[in-house]
Amino acid sequence: MVLMYKIIRKxxxxxxxxxxEVEAPEIAQKCESGHFVIIRLHEKGERIPLSxxxxxxSKGTITLIVLSVGKTTRQMATxxxxxxxxxxxxxxxxxxxxxxxxxxxxxxxxxxxxxxxxLAKELKEKENTVLTIIGAKTEEKLFxxxxxxxxxxxxxxxxxxxxxxxxxxxxxxxxxxFNSNIEIxxxxxxxxxxxxxxxxxxxxPLGVKTxxxxxxxxxxxxxxxxACRVEVNGETKFTCTDGPEFDAHxxxxxxxxxxxxxxxxxxxxxxxxxxxKHRLN
Amino acid sequence: MVEKIAVRVPxxxxxxxxxxxxxxxxxxxxxxxxxxxxxCLQCKNAPCIIGCPVGVDVPKFIKLISERKFEEALxxxxxxxxxxxxxxxxxxxxxxxxxxxxxGIKFEPISIGKLERFIADLNVNQGSPKPxxxxxxxxxxxxxxxxAGLTAAAELAKLGxxxxxxxxxxxxxxxxxxxxxxxxxxxxxxxxxIDYIKKLGVKIKNNIVIGKTYSVDELLHRFDAIFIGTGAxxxxxxxxxxxxxxxxxSANEFLIRSNLMKACRxxxxxxxxxxxxxxxxxxxxxxxxxxxxxxxxxxxEASIILYRRTKKExxxxxxxxxxxxxxxxxxxxxxxxxxxxxKDRVEGVECMKMRLGExxxxxxxxxxxxxxxxxxxxADIVVVAIGQAPNPLIPKSxxxxxxxKNGTIWVxxxxxxxxxxxxxxxxxxxxxxxxxxxxxxxxxxxxLSIHEFIMNKNRR
Numbered sequence: 001m002v003l004m005y006k007i008i009r010k011x012x013x014x015x016x017x018x019x020x021e022v023e024a025p026e027i028a029q030k031c032e033s034g035h036f037v038i039i040r041l042h043e044k045g046e047r048i049p050l051s052x053x054x055x056x057x058s059k060g061t062i063t064l065i066v067l068s069v070g071k072t073t074r075q076m077a078t079x080x081x082x083x084x085x086x087x088x089x090x091x092x093x094x095x096x097x098x099x100x101x102x103x104x105x106x107x108x109x110x111x112x113x114x115x116x117x118x119l120a121k122e123l124k125e126k127e128n129t130v131l132t133i134i135g136a137k138t139e140e141k142l143f144x145x146x147x148x149x150x151x152x153x154x155x156x157x158x159x160x161x162x163x164x165x166x167x168x169x170x171x172x173x174x175x176x177x178f179n180s181n182i183e184i185x186x187x188x189x190x191x192x193x194x195x196x197x198x199x200x201x202x203x204x205p206l207g208v209k210t211x212x213x214x215x216x217x218x219x220x221x222x223x224x225x226x227a228c229r230v231e232v233n234g235e236t237k238f239t240c241t242d243g244p245e246f247d248a249h250x251x252x253x254x255x256x257x258x259x260x261x262x263x264x265x266x267x268x269x270x271x272x273x274x275x276x277k278h279r280l281n
Numbered sequence: 282m283v284e285k286i287a288v289r290v291p292x293x294x295x296x297x298x299x300x301x302x303x304x305x306x307x308x309x310x311x312x313x314x315x316x317x318x319x320x321c322l323q324c325k326n327a328p329c330i331i332g333c334p335v336g337v338d339v340p341k342f343i344k345l346i347s348e349r350k351f352e353e354a355l356x357x358x359x360x361x362x363x364x365x366x367x368x369x370x371x372x373x374x375x376x377x378x379x380x381x382x383x384x385g386i387k388f389e390p391i392s393i394g395k396l397e398r399f400i401a402d403l404n405v406n407q408g409s410p411k412p413x414x415x416x417x418x419x420x421x422x423x424x425x426x427x428x429a430g431l432t433a434a435a436e437l438a439k440l441g442x443x444x445x446x447x448x449x450x451x452x453x454x455x456x457x458x459x460x461x462x463x464x465x466x467x468x469x470x471x472x473x474x475i476d477y478i479k480k481l482g483v484k485i486k487n488n489i490v491i492g493k494t495y496s497v498d499e500l501l502h503r504f505d506a507i508f509i510g511t512g513a514x515x516x517x518x519x520x521x522x523x524x525x526x527x528x529x530x531s532a533n534e535f536l537i538r539s540n541l542m543k544a545c546r547x548x549x550x551x552x553x554x555x556x557x558x559x560x561x562x563x564x565x566x567x568x569x570x571x572x573x574x575x576x577x578x579x580x581x582e583a584s585i586i587l588y589r590r591t592k593k594e595x596x597x598x599x600x601x602x603x604x605x606x607x608x609x610x611x612x613x614x615x616x617x618x619x620x621x622x623x624k625d626r627v628e629g630v631e632c633m634k635m636r637l638g639e640x641x642x643x644x645x646x647x648x649x650x651x652x653x654x655x656x657x658x659x660a661d662i663v664v665v666a667i668g669q670a671p672n673p674l675i676p677k678s679x680x681x682x683x684x685x686k687n688g689t690i691w692v693x694x695x696x697x698x699x700x701x702x703x704x705x706x707x708x709x710x711x712x713x714x715x716x717x718x719x720x721x722x723x724x725x726x727x728x729l730s731i732h733e734f735i736m737n738k739n740r741r
Contacts, residue, residue, distance in 0.1 A: 026494050040451055046542065046551035047451075072551055087451040089488040219542065219552075222449050222490055223672055224459075224514040225534035229525055236518060236525060241673070255525055258625055262527040266553035273548050 004084035008061060013143035014136075016068045017111075018077050019053070020085075025060030027052075027090045033098065033118035034213065034245055037062065037090030038221040041075055045086070048072050049218040049240075051115035051190075052091065053144075062088075065114035065143075071270040074278075092221040093244045097211075098122045102185035103129040105177060106152070107170045107199055109191025110136065113144050115213060116190050121151040123188075129153050131182075133173045135195070139164035171198045184208055189248065193260060197253035210248035214239045214256060217263070230256050285388040288317040290395050295607040299577045302463040302545060305604055306370070306395075311349070314399040318346035320384065321391050328381035329393060334722030335368075335432075337361040339378055339393055346396055354400045362397075363435035363478065364428065364721060366470045367457060369398025372718045373598050402470075414441040419735045422447060422504040424491045424675065427455025428717045429510030429708030431478055432724030433731070438481040440732050445504075446483060449490040452541060455512055457717070459541040460533070462571050464578070465601075468540075492674035497682070497704060505735045506703045508727050509690065510720065513709035514672040518665055519563065523621030528555060532568045532666035539575050557661025558582045561630055563618055564666035565595035570602060572664045573610040584610045585658065589617040589635050589648040617648065619655065621663055629659045671710050679704075689713055696730040697723065705731055 009021035027037060036049045054063035068077040079085070096119055104123055108116035113134050124130050132152035136142040137160045149155040156173045157165030166173055170191070177184065187210040189199040196212040203210040216228035216239040228239035231252040237243065291307040292298075298305055309317065321343045329339040338357050345354035358365045374380075374394040382390030419442045423430045426448040434444045452458050457471045479485065491497060491511075500507050516531035518524055530538075535554070538544040542552035560576035562569050565588040576584040586605070588595060591614045595602060606612070615635045622629040634654035637646035676684040683691040683700035690699055690706045697705045707723030709715055 026489065030494060044543070044550045087488050089449065089451070089490055089494075091493055092490065219534065219537055220450060222493075222514070222674060224516075225537050226516045226518070226531040227534050231525055236520070259525070259527050262555070262626075263553045266547065270548045270551060270553070 004086065005088040007079055007081055007083050007085065010079070010081045013065065014141045016077070017141070017143055018066050018068065020064045020066065020076075020079070021061045022064060022085060022088060023060060024062050024088050024090075027088065028055045028057050028060045028062050031055050031062060031091035032095035033115070033122045034093060034096035035091035036093050036115075036221070036244065037064070037088050038092060038218060039064070039076075039085055039089075040087040041072060041079075042086055045075075046072055047087075047219050047221075049092070049215070049221060051111075051213075053114035053117055055118070065111065067111045070267050071274040074271065074274060089221065092240055094242075096122065096213075096245055098126055100126050101128055103131065103183060104186045104188065105174060105184055106130060106132045107174060107187065107189040107191070107195075108132070108134045108148075109170050109195040110141075112189075112191030112195070112213075113142075113148070116188075117144055117147050117151065119188060119190070120148060124151045124153075131177065131184075132156065133158065133170050133177075135159065135170035135173075135191075137161065169198065170195060171202050174199065174202060178202075178206060186211070187248075188212075193253055193257045196248060196251075197257075200248035200251065200253065204249045211245050212248040212251060213244045214246060214251070215244070215260070216256065217260065230259075283322070283384065283388070284316075284320050287320070287389040287392045288313045290392065295609070298464065299574075299608045302578055304467050305464050308402060309395055309399045311351075311399075314346055314396055315349060317392055318343045318396060321347070322383055324383050328383065329378040329391075332377040332379070332381040333361075334377065334718050335362050335725055337378075337397070342400065343391065343393070343396060346400065351400060351403055355403065358397060358400060362721070363432050364474045365397050366401035366474055367428070367466060368718055368721070369394050369396075369401050370466050370470070371461060371716075373716060375598065375600075377718065414439065416443065417441040417736070419443065419505045420445070420503070421731060421735070422500045422507045423510065424497070424500075424507065425449075425455055425510040425512060425708075426453040426475075426485055427510055427512050427708065427720065428457060429512070429710075429720035429724040429727075430455070430508065431475065432721040433508045433510060433707070433728045434483045435478045435481055436725050436728030437731060438478070438483050440728075442732070442735070444483045446485045447489040447491050447495070448485055448487045450541070451487050453485050453487060459537045460568070460571070462536065462540055462575050464574065465571065490674070492678035497675060497679040497701070501701075501703060505738065506705065506731045508724070508731060509675055509699070509704065509706040509710055510708045510724060511672050511675055511710045512720070513669040513714040515670040515688075516665070517668045517670060519618060519667065521618060521620045523623060523627075524665070526621055526623050526627050527625070528557070528623065528627030528662050529621055530662065530664045532562075532564070532572050532664055533669065535572055535664045536568070536575065539579065545579055554579065555662055556581050559585065559660050560662045560664065561585045561587055561658060561660040562664045562666050563587045564668070565590065565597055566666065566668065567597045567601050568668075569666035570597045570605045570610075572666050574605055574608055576662070576664075577608055577610065581662075585660075586610055586612045587616050587618060587630065587632065587658075588612065588614050590637065590645060591615060594637075594645040613658065615648065617650065622657065627660055627663050629657050630663060631655055631657050669709075669714050671713065675710070687713060696734070697727040698730065698734070703734065
């Protein structure tokens, strides 16, 4: 039985950043903050994990946000409203542990801003005071600002070049919050590994519990392959079945980054081939 | 006078076959099959049948082959076995039917598997018969489309039940598709068997992860019974330093990339795989052989098996060890990896020499470390092929499901019913890692007790 997953809305959120609202009623019924899906675009396609950025149970849709940085994501960016994604499996991973913590800071960088939305929303619903920091290279690369503002008590924006909000990184803003003597009970960080590492390094000496959502390489997403393994507190864990959220202070980020770079040459080759072929057509 | 030696099966030449993924064992032609079938003694007590987990009437189908009644032979096989083209290739016949062959006491036993494959392949080429019975109106959900699930589905469909298989991956077949390479089990053979099962009316829903998309508890509301055949999919690791370095794969990951995702054809296919020059595979089972032989086909200059006992204790089939040797796989026996070396990625493996001591619980002689015997072998890629544990997704997500200490699902021995009424289980998820045919045997047994369960429920 071939089930296709129809794209009912596509939006360009920022340069190279695309939102897809996809019909996936079974996943939409079940998914919560923290979950991800694995998609495959065509017969020869790879399986890649994507965070669920939003969901609508009554409509039966999930929202995926994609940054076109490699072959598969570039190809996905060419898909149109009314088109299909061949395979979508999920919801995978464990849902975020959401509770009343008090005052929480949610940090999102780059594509990590996408899964930050359901997280902040669910934290807000549990009556936490939600302070959200989102960061991007430049103003034009920012997205989901209004969405996140609507679920945060306070939204802070940082850009590397200062084109919007505070000039600097997410961690600069986070440092400022700590320095302003606000009592922070918990920090969440989702973004590039280097950003999550910086957040962990900042909060570790302060003893503030920090949760990160890891973005390891995945194939099946169900515990079968072990490609996503990470070291947490010196123990091997699978991001797909044990995570994707872990205690930031216990994650070996250097190893994570090394593993994320395993296929960099192949990824570049694949992207180059694709772009050349694309130009010819 | 009976021929003492079995008819040899043609194989691809080792020198050329290491450069392709086509099937190594080419199979009998009709003349060869008939000649081999004529060797059968047609024993009245048929010990071979006792050795078969699904109870194929071996002497009967072999007799029909010797009479060139191939279609009838196929019917006999399919009565007991829904996946003969697969079993003829990957069953360890030497431990089952063939082990009990009377001819084998003095001479070479009948090549039962090769004959089964010959008949099954004719079917692949000619389409299949389609038995249909009246619908019972009963619905059964099968979790996992591997050998246990496919067999249970086929048997239940033949009894007139409505069957839906839920499969987590985009492709159906479980380990037959993601695990066993083409050169041992071509994917079109698997797909043909799955098509046959679909012709019986079985529906397969891919991309549905039971335990995530739906729970078993939810399925119980929609189906009269459930069969769990989710296998042993969780890879074991060595738990030695360096094991998470880039360049270290589980056998599952390595084989999934190559078989399921077709990384052998990167960049035409999007999924890459790392090979480098030297691939070291740790383990001595069929999966380790599959990995080591795949590595050669993907261009490794050296493919080395590291095993802590000797060839004699290896769990792999002799046939597969032989094939690996012919293809140039090197065996470092009595070697135990201590740690994987490398800074940013794998550079080598530090090992220790072992010797064999007294037999352990498994009956195999226990490996004992030899002091001050460490040595290093260079490696670009290390693949850990030391077995799999049961997949925990369903045990973790199902209420009131009794799970054994080792993570397998507890079942009632006779009926294969779990601690949850109406939920049955079989295959590797119950036994721990075993063989395709044992999983199929369990699928078949479970199907019969599911049938009994739902039909009795009907009467009440």
